[in-house]
Amino acid sequence: MKNKLLLIVIFYFFLKPGISYSLVEIDITRGNLDPLPISVSPFFSDEISKEKIKKNLEIDNLGLEISKVIENNLRKTGLFDTLDKESFLQKPDIAHLKPRFEDWALIKSQVLVTGKVSSKIINNKDYIKIEFKLWDVLGAKMVDGFSLTTVPTNWRRVGHKISDKIYERLTGESGYFDTRIIYVAEEGPKTQRVKKLAIMDQDGFNTKYLTLGNELVLTPRFNPTNQMVTYLSYFRNMPRVYLLNIETGKQEVVGDFPGMTFAPRFSPDGKKIIMSLAKDGNSEIWVRNLETNIQEKLTDHPSIDTSPSYSPDGKYITFNSDRSGYQQIYVMRSDGSKVKRISFGKGIYGTPVWSPRGDLIAFTKLHKGKFFIGVMRTDGTGERLLTENFYQEAPSWSPNGRIIIFYRETKTDDKGQGFSAKLWSIDLTGYNERLVKTETDASDPSWSSLLGN
Amino acid sequence: MVKFIIFYEGAKMNLSKILKNAFLVIIFGLIVTACATKKSVKTTTETSSTTTKAADTKAAETQKADPIEKLDALMQGDVYIGSDTVGELASGVPDRVFFATNETILTTASRETLRKQAAWLRQNSDVTVVVEGHADERGTREYNLALGERRANAAKDYLMTYGVSSDRIKVLSYGKERPVDSGSNPLSWSKNRRSVTVKAN
Numbered sequence: 241m242k243n244k245l246l247l248i249v250i251f252y253f254f255l256k257p258g259i260s261y262s263l264v265e266i267d268i269t270r271g272n273l274d275p276l277p278i279s280v281s282p283f284f285s286d287e288i289s290k291e292k293i294k295k296n297l298e299i300d301n302l303g304l305e306i307s308k309v310i311e312n313n314l315r316k317t318g319l320f321d322t323l324d325k326e327s328f329l330q331k332p333d334i335a336h337l338k339p340r341f342e343d344w345a346l347i348k349s350q351v352l353v354t355g356k357v358s359s360k361i362i363n364n365k366d367y368i369k370i371e372f373k374l375w376d377v378l379g380a381k382m383v384d385g386f387s388l389t390t391v392p393t394n395w396r397r398v399g400h401k402i403s404d405k406i407y408e409r410l411t412g413e414s415g416y417f418d419t420r421i422i423y424v425a426e427e428g429p430k431t432q433r434v435k436k437l438a439i440m441d442q443d444g445f446n447t448k449y450l451t452l453g454n455e456l457v458l459t460p461r462f463n464p465t466n467q468m469v470t471y472l473s474y475f476r477n478m479p480r481v482y483l484l485n486i487e488t489g490k491q492e493v494v495g496d497f498p499g500m501t502f503a504p505r506f507s508p509d510g511k512k513i514i515m516s517l518a519k520d521g522n523s524e525i526w527v528r529n530l531e532t533n534i535q536e537k538l539t540d541h542p543s544i545d546t547s548p549s550y551s552p553d554g555k556y557i558t559f560n561s562d563r564s565g566y567q568q569i570y571v572m573r574s575d576g577s578k579v580k581r582i583s584f585g586k587g588i589y590g591t592p593v594w595s596p597r598g599d600l601i602a603f604t605k606l607h608k609g610k611f612f613i614g615v616m617r618t619d620g621t622g623e624r625l626l627t628e629n630f631y632q633e634a635p636s637w638s639p640n641g642r643i644i645i646f647y648r649e650t651k652t653d654d655k656g657q658g659f660s661a662k663l664w665s666i667d668l669t670g671y672n673e674r675l676v677k678t679e680t681d682a683s684d685p686s687w688s689s690l691l692g693n
Numbered sequence: 694m695v696k697f698i699i700f701y702e703g704a705k706m707n708l709s710k711i712l713k714n715a716f717l718v719i720i721f722g723l724i725v726t727a728c729a730t731k732k733s734v735k736t737t738t739e740t741s742s743t744t745t746k747a748a749d750t751k752a753a754e755t756q757k758a759d760p761i762e763k764l765d766a767l768m769q770g771d772v773y774i775g776s777d778t779v780g781e782l783a784s785g786v787p788d789r790v791f792f793a794t795n796e797t798i799l800t801t802a803s804r805e806t807l808r809k810q811a812a813w814l815r816q817n818s819d820v821t822v823v824v825e826g827h828a829d830e831r832g833t834r835e836y837n838l839a840l841g842e843r844r845a846n847a848a849k850d851y852l853m854t855y856g857v858s859s860d861r862i863k864v865l866s867y868g869k870e871r872p873v874d875s876g877s878n879p880l881s882w883s884k885n886r887r888s889v890t891v892k893a894n
Contacts, residue, residue: 430875456870458834472838477823477865479838500842500866503835516839518866521797521846523839544839560836566795567836590833604833630877633833649830656875684834 275321276410277348278314280307282325283355283370284332292359296366296392303332303357306370309399310353312443313417314406318672323349336373341380349377353406360389368392372402374409384409396445397691404690416638417442420688421645422460422469422486423663425449426681430652430659437471439486442687444677450486459503459634460484461686464596465510469686470494472502481515483530495528495535503546508554514538516546525559525576538576549593549601550574551618558582558592558601558618569603571618582620587612591633594618597641600668604633604646613646615668626670639689643667645676647683772800773883778873782822782890786813789889790848794829794882797843799851807848810890811855821893824848826866829882834868841866848888863893 283303285293293302307325314320328335329343336354344352352375360367373385384405390398397418404415425438437450437457451457451473460471469484473491481494481504495501499519506513511531516523523544528535539545543563550557551574558571569583569592583589587607594601595615605612605625611632614625632648645665652659661683663676676685767775773791782788788810790803799807814820826845828837845864853859874881 431872433870456867458838458870479866500838502838516835518839518842521843521850523842544836544843546839547833547835560833562795562836567833590836606831609831631830651877652875654876656877656881659875 275319276350277321277323278351278353278406279323279328279344279347279349280311280314280325280353281328281330281332281335281355282307283357283372284336285357285359289357289359289368292366293357293368293392296359297395299395302368302395303355306355306357306395306399306402307353309396309443310403310406313400313403316443316674317407318667319411323347336371339375339377341375341377344375344377351375351406351410352377353402355402359392362389366392368395368398370395370398370402372405374406396441400441400443413642414640414690416640416642416687416690418691419639420691421663421676421685422450422462422688423647423678423682423685424457424460425678426661426683427453430656437469437484438678438680438682440678447679450484450489459684461505461636462688463506463510464508464639464689465506467688468506468510470504470506470513470515472504481513483513494530495526495533497526497535501526503548505549507550508552514548514550514557516548525557527574538572538574539579540576547591551594552596552598556594556618558594560590560592569601569616569620571601582618583616583623584620585623591635593635593637595641596637596639600641602635602637602644604635613644613666615644624670626666626668627664627673632664634684636686638687641668645685645687647685649683767880768883769800771879771883773880773886774802775884778884780889782810782892783813783817786810788891789887791883792844792886792888794831794886795840797840797847799847803848804851807851808855811852811857814852814857814861815855819894821861821863823863823865823891823893824852825871825889825891826864827871827885827887827889828869829885830869830872830877831882832869834870837868838866839868841868844886844888848890852890 283306285303294300299305311322315322327347330340336356339352355372358369360369367389369389371387374383376383400418403417407415419442420439421442422439425436426433428434434453435457436453437460438447440447456474458472460469462469467486469486471482472479473482479500481501482491483494484491494513497517499517501515501517504513504515512527512529514527517526522542523546524537525539525545525548526535526537541563543561545559545561548557548559555574556571557574560567561570567588567590568581569589570579570581572579587605589603589605591604592601600615601618602615605614610628612625613627613632613635614623616623629648630651632646635644635646637644643665645663647661648664649661650659661681663678663682663685665676666673770793772793780788786809787806790806824845826841828840845866849862849864852862872885874884
């Protein structure tokens, strides 16, 4: 009965190299009504490795911590029910060699994750080697697994890579765990907010601040092909679009424009930046090629044209314009031709962002004093509002197009107190709305692509 | 018929005793919101001869109408016309003008303010200024940056019309980033939709 809702499809499984067959599969096209029960056994280590890792990282049981990273990732998708480790009957080391499937079936686990962490020395340097296996409990088979070796400090990323593998294997879609989120960290009273660029792992760990807060910074966005970021800085009170290499910390202004440049976003190939230039009371959309340094104006209209975003194939740009009198969403070819309005619902529409899958555009809508985050097809049909609040905007897609992250601000009380800005995420289905925890208040999130190796 | 008229200048609250408790509650609400603007409130009640009975039946209606009447004193349409937050560019020369929601049109009062600014700037020809454009928090960040730039330029253009040369005026949009009033209500928002002329040297 319970499986009927979730649609766990069972196929016969043949293990052949390079070909993947799924035994357990999750249908994620609908809201999660019945999450898949999964057990993540603590990864085990031999005593020598344990000692060595403890010395390196000051973590007593790294295998347990890695299993918690995985559990946390999977649980937050809303698609998995991660079972309590207290209920596990089999020891981690034995389970990793050959699980007693009956023991895992007994606690109603359908999937089991096991693993092993060992220390290694390569060229006199300490490394850790992590093995992981994914088991189908009902099919009584191992369905996936890998091992990788890395520097000890990379251990959380290993947890994310394993999570991605599990997610891909069980949903058929690519994962989004080994990713980062760049955002604007905010502090101080509403009238004098101090804003810094900050970056963190997708699960909220490893927060780093990239600017000091001396100048106002806004709207950071990742290059989809590397670890470059474009954002707006008020450096020397000249609001301009900047480019930042988050590995070297090097920053440079983008182009030489005679006015404020803002609302930057990379092209899908990472070689161009589209943005708005505001001059003499008029904002137009421009594109600058970072390789040739050629910049070109794409719109030509006395209205405000801003918030441009490329389609994933780079052929189209969606943006918002108030040329009809109010902010609405438009689509044009990436050379600026064939401008077409696509939003016709009640209210005003802003911040269109093209889904990485290409079929949807996420947006912010203001209607009757409420702010909505929604999605529509690229021709404007099929509008679906996912969440409603006092104030929220700036949707950004997870790299697999599954989740939208945005920020939400609270209404202040009669004395103007109680303001806060936080990141939130919601599934494309409109389910699984979650607060994304950050060290400080936060806004303007942008999700990176999957990190490489 | 009972009507509340609220003045925002000095003085203490003066309350007619014939009012029923229901009205006290409403007035208390008004005081609380008015206090948020950091001004003391004077509330007078004009009562016609048939007071309390009519008052009871009208209670619900009045409750709805009151905030609007309160705002009438400080907003025209939704443009702020009060003096809270307004500073001076020079003695007797207000530093800012206010805008309607999503608008960049200068009101009659705004034009008067800007003419004063232009006159002063013509007399003080060594002064350069930055016109800062701002929007309220009820819009998306990027659109508001553009809107702030448009507002600042509306003010700049008017100053230029009245003889201030363009090289003396820089514009700087802050969008919704620098509100002067942190409230989340129409009055606060009206104070934040502004362009402010600031001396740059």
